[in-house]
Amino acid sequence: MFGNKKFDDRKPYENNNNFSEEKGETISECPICKAPIKSIYTAIRHKDSDQLVHFDCAIRELVREYKHKLGKNLRIYYVGAGDFAIVREIYDKKGFLKTYEIIERIEYEKKDK
Numbered sequence: 001m002f003g004n005k006k007f008d009d010r011k012p013y014e015n016n017n018n019f020s021e022e023k024g025e026t027i028s029e030c031p032i033c034k035a036p037i038k039s040i041y042t043a044i045r046h047k048d049s050d051q052l053v054h055f056d057c058a059i060r061e062l063v064r065e066y067k068h069k070l071g072k073n074l075r076i077y078y079v080g081a082g083d084f085a086i087v088r089e090i091y092d093k094k095g096f097l098k099t100y101e102i103i104e105r106i107e108y109e110k111k112d113k
């Protein structure tokens with residue numbers, strides 16, 4: 001009798017659990033790596049196509065594009081508001097990254113929307 005009730009109570013809990021696990025819906029497909037984009041927070045609008053691409057993919061493309069400007073301690077960072085930048089990493093005496101200095105800002109995401 002109350003064994004049955006217990007069983008019924010469990011069911012919705014298990015369903016909820018499954019639901020949250022599969023909740024990572026695909027928003028769109030990244031045109032660069034062809035893998036699904038599951039969160040808007042891992043994606044940015046591509047500077048040319050205006051399609052959503054992964055951050056990592058956007059950075060990889062920029063690194064290729066700006067290769068001649070990069071080098072020792074010079075990297076591409078996301079600096080916010082849809083922009084990337086070439087930055088110089090500044091390390092302290094122990095070799096820990098202390099801060100960075102923006103060398104060149106790269107406007108990436110189109111802002112005319």
Ligand SMILES: [Zn+2]
Binds near residue numbers: 033035057
């Ligand atoms: Zn990608």
